[in-house]
Amino acid sequence: MNRVINVDLGEQSYNIHIGKECLPSLAGLLAGVPRGSRSILVSDDIVFRLYGEQFYEILQSAGLKIEVAVLAGGESCKNLETLGWLYEQMISKGLDRQSTVFALGGGVVGDIAGFAAASFMRGIGYIQLPTSLLAQVDSSVGGKTGVNLSLGKNLVGAFYQPSLVFADVNLLNTLAEKEYQTGLAEVIKYGVIWDSKLFDYLETNIESIKARDMDCLIHIISRCCEIKAEIVAQDEKEKGLRALLNLGHTFGHAFEALTEYKKFTHGQAVAIGMVYATRLAAATDMINEQDAKRVTDLIKNYGLPLHYGDIRPSEIVARMHLDKKNTGGKITLVLPAAIGRSEIVGEIDPAQIEAILI
Amino acid sequence: MNRVINVDLGEQSYNIHIGKECLPSLAGLLAGVPRGSRSILVSDDIVFRLYGEQFYEILQSAGLKIEVAVLAGGESCKNLETLGWLYEQMISKGLDRQSTVFALGGGVVGDIAGFAAASFMRGIGYIQLPTSLLAQVDSSVGGKTGVNLSLGKNLVGAFYQPSLVFADVNLLNTLAEKEYQTGLAEVIKYGVIWDSKLFDYLETNIESIKARDMDCLIHIISRCCEIKAEIVAQDEKEKGLRALLNLGHTFGHAFEALTEYKKFTHGQAVAIGMVYATRLAAATDMINEQDAKRVTDLIKNYGLPLHYGDIRPSEIVARMHLDKKNTGGKITLVLPAAIGRSEIVGEIDPAQIEAILI
Numbered sequence: 131m132n133r134v135i136n137v138d139l140g141e142q143s144y145n146i147h148i149g150k151e152c153l154p155s156l157a158g159l160l161a162g163v164p165r166g167s168r169s170i171l172v173s174d175d176i177v178f179r180l181y182g183e184q185f186y187e188i189l190q191s192a193g194l195k196i197e198v199a200v201l202a203g204g205e206s207c208k209n210l211e212t213l214g215w216l217y218e219q220m221i222s223k224g225l226d227r228q229s230t231v232f233a234l235g236g237g238v239v240g241d242i243a244g245f246a247a248a249s250f251m252r253g254i255g256y257i258q259l260p261t262s263l264l265a266q267v268d269s270s271v272g273g274k275t276g277v278n279l280s281l282g283k284n285l286v287g288a289f290y291q292p293s294l295v296f297a298d299v300n301l302l303n304t305l306a307e308k309e310y311q312t313g314l315a316e317v318i319k320y321g322v323i324w325d326s327k328l329f330d331y332l333e334t335n336i337e338s339i340k341a342r343d344m345d346c347l348i349h350i351i352s353r354c355c356e357i358k359a360e361i362v363a364q365d366e367k368e369k370g371l372r373a374l375l376n377l378g379h380t381f382g383h384a385f386e387a388l389t390e391y392k393k394f395t396h397g398q399a400v401a402i403g404m405v406y407a408t409r410l411a412a413a414t415d416m417i418n419e420q421d422a423k424r425v426t427d428l429i430k431n432y433g434l435p436l437h438y439g440d441i442r443p444s445e446i447v448a449r450m451h452l453d454k455k456n457t458g459g460k461i462t463l464v465l466p467a468a469i470g471r472s473e474i475v476g477e478i479d480p481a482q483i484e485a486i487l488i
Numbered sequence: 489m490n491r492v493i494n495v496d497l498g499e500q501s502y503n504i505h506i507g508k509e510c511l512p513s514l515a516g517l518l519a520g521v522p523r524g525s526r527s528i529l530v531s532d533d534i535v536f537r538l539y540g541e542q543f544y545e546i547l548q549s550a551g552l553k554i555e556v557a558v559l560a561g562g563e564s565c566k567n568l569e570t571l572g573w574l575y576e577q578m579i580s581k582g583l584d585r586q587s588t589v590f591a592l593g594g595g596v597v598g599d600i601a602g603f604a605a606a607s608f609m610r611g612i613g614y615i616q617l618p619t620s621l622l623a624q625v626d627s628s629v630g631g632k633t634g635v636n637l638s639l640g641k642n643l644v645g646a647f648y649q650p651s652l653v654f655a656d657v658n659l660l661n662t663l664a665e666k667e668y669q670t671g672l673a674e675v676i677k678y679g680v681i682w683d684s685k686l687f688d689y690l691e692t693n694i695e696s697i698k699a700r701d702m703d704c705l706i707h708i709i710s711r712c713c714e715i716k717a718e719i720v721a722q723d724e725k726e727k728g729l730r731a732l733l734n735l736g737h738t739f740g741h742a743f744e745a746l747t748e749y750k751k752f753t754h755g756q757a758v759a760i761g762m763v764y765a766t767r768l769a770a771a772t773d774m775i776n777e778q779d780a781k782r783v784t785d786l787i788k789n790y791g792l793p794l795h796y797g798d799i800r801p802s803e804i805v806a807r808m809h810l811d812k813k814n815t816g817g818k819i820t821l822v823l824p825a826a827i828g829r830s831e832i833v834g835e836i837d838p839a840q841i842e843a844i845l846i
């Protein structure tokens with residue numbers, strides 16, 4: 131039996147299905163996909179080699195006319211050039227306004243394919259088939275789509291909801307350790323911003339989670355998706371509350387950009403970002419020392435990095451000015467107030483950030 | 489006194505202001521534009537030379553921190569490359585999520601700047617300042633934004649509503665005759681699809697309209713905007729009714745594309761498209777001969793072309809297959825049934841289209 135979580139967004143509502151060895155159940159969930167028009171399965175190199183055929187056959191067996199587009203993959207391909215290439219694929223393979231995009235992969239594939247769906251012919255349907263932990267707990271849910279500019283991450287995109295998210299935890303078995311860890315950073319984030327029970331669970335089940343125990347994973351992923359569904363339902367377009375999901379991300383995006391997306395995975399950068407957000411919160415007495423230590427310890431215990439290495443703090447702060455949450459030249463950050471509770475803090479003095487970075 | 493037309497779209501509702509010598513009234517309409525963040529005035533070469541300074545000063549006098557980005561202009565610049573350049577301008581000039589884009593120009597500027605606003609940081613505000621007849625009667629209203637791909641027009645974009653449309657008819661005084669005519673083609677379209685009284689008015693006031701009489705223009709532009717507002721309010725995302733606005737456009741896009749956007753203006757291509765749509769309607773007894781003749785005569789009397797010239801009909805039909813209205817490989821067209829009434833006709837046999845093209 132799949133766990134089913136509804137994202138309640140009025141006419142744009144949709145379900146997230148989470149299960150183990152549940153791929154065969156996908157075909158039965160595609161009744162709403164128009165059969166008269168071509169669909170496209172978008173994936174990356176690595177994922178397509180592992181799972182492409184399997185998904186292709188499921189979609190075909192559901193009666194879909196299915197085309198394929200395989201991206202190089204990786205954060206460096208999440209740009210306008212790849213997007214342009216994907217549009218050309220979509221038009222030359224005969225997709226039309228009733229077509230559906232299936233995004234099979236991690237966050238990069240989901241973000242690009244989702245934005246392509248949002249903008250191709252001014253918007254067609256799409257379905258997320260997340261294959262990484264990061265995508266299953268975070269990026270595939272909530273409708274944030276987009277690509278990077280050379281000056282920063284996710285600076286171009288749309289809020290555009292999928293019609294279905296389908297996550298089989300068994301797909302995580304083939305995930306590289308580094309990619310698995312990057313997802314765990316986002317899981318820890320949910321604990322810190324929203325749910326002290328989830329945080330406790332992550333503290334007490336380190337070994338089974340590291341060993342990718344499938345039942346543990348279903349529990350964690352479901353809980354993260356529930357939290358995200360709750361937040362997104364209240365604030366789809368990130369006017370306020372939703373920004374909490376960015377804990378560690380403003381720092382993280384700067385670390386990623388300043389190391390040209392080569393040194394850290396997204397989750398590693400977010401993990402380090404959470405460490406510094408927590409340090410800033412502690413320095414301003416927003417969080418007590420004990421809770422701050424628990425955050426840093428958990429990140430460390432999951433093998434995630436704690437320091438950004440050899441970058442100048444002034445460069446980090448300069449980069450953080452480009453973040454989408456900022457308005458009018460001031461820096462806004464999400465900072466933890468306790469385990470399970472974070473706050474959006476505006477108008478932060480850049481000097482204060484630089485001070486805790488050293 | 490400006491004419492004010494409301495586009496009723498719930499939370500996305502906005503007003504269209506139409507007047508003569510009304511530029512000074514613009515500043516008073518910008519109360520909702522955040523002052524804390526930078527705005528950007530996007531225009532093309534020609535329009536910016538004529539009106540850039542004037543608008544810049546108005547926006548500055550309203551207390552906005554205003555940046556400028558000037559495009560080359562013309563249909564051939566309405567592509568992903570220009571869009572990428574514009575994103576870089578927006579980020580490097582310090583725009584943020586509270587920023588506003590002002591689109592000063594014709595359809596091309598409005599479409600690109602509108603899509604840039606729709607997708608920059610997943611959507612910021614924008615205001616349309618249309619300077620061409622085509623933009624004032626059609627493209628600036630209704631939230632269709634986008635760019636072309638090499639394989640076809642407007643294949644990438646978003647439905648994204650401006651917060652204000654502001655049209656001063658005096659700006660049309662400097663419009664090149666060809667550009668003025670291209671707008672008249674869209675005006676005629678509104679008469680054919682929706683409003684026999686507007687059509688009559690166009691028949692009986694040819695000389696004053698050709699002479700750009702400002703009161704005639706206010707009447708015509710207001711009526712077109714009212715019609716568009718009514719249609720868009722009923723069907724924002726073009727699930728049905730809104731497709732009527734595409735009369736002549738499926739043919740027209742094919743004529744434009746097959747002559748590499750060099751031989752015809754958009755309106756000229758649409759005018760020829762209306763001639764052939766009318767011919768197809770007459771051939772299938774959908775419209776009577778008298779009404780069909782009135783359509784063609786009016787197009788001719790406004791100096792618009794009636795024939796596409798030297799293109800192979802089979803190529804035209806092949807190209808028409810790429811239109812966004814088509815689904816499942818069949819061709820859908822808008823065809824006139826009488827003066828003031830058109831219908832969306834699906835599943836048209838390509839051979840029938842080819843027959844009337846010869």
